Amino acid sequence: MGKAKIAITLDEQYIDQLDTFVSKHVFQNRSQAIQEAVKEKLERIQRTRLAKECAKLDSAVEQAMADEGLTEDLSQWPEY
Numbered sequence: 226m227g228k229a230k231i232a233i234t235l236d237e238q239y240i241d242q243l244d245t246f247v248s249k250h251v252f253q254n255r256s257q258a259i260q261e262a263v264k265e266k267l268e269r270i271q272r273t274r275l276a277k278e279c280a281k282l283d284s285a286v287e288q289a290m291a292d293e294g295l296t297e298d299l300s301q302w303p304e305y
Contacts, residue, residue, distance in 0.1 A: 243255050243258050243259070246258055
């Protein structure tokens with residue numbers, strides 16, 4: 226995956242916190258810290274979105290769909 230250089234503006238308090246983490250070797254540099262923060266936030270948004278979509282599902286309908294193929298003779302299923 227390629228990378229692109231961008232410019233951002235942050236409040237001084239966040240820059241100070243970033244620099245503290247960099248000086249304590251939590252991150253190699255500001256860029257790494259910001260990249261990991263953005264990645265984590267985007268993943269959290271995706272998980273939240275998935276949870277919201279799953280909440281819309283009708284559990285009875287989903288269970289019926291899951292059970293649909295299980296009504297056939299179980300003897301036809303291979304032994305594991």
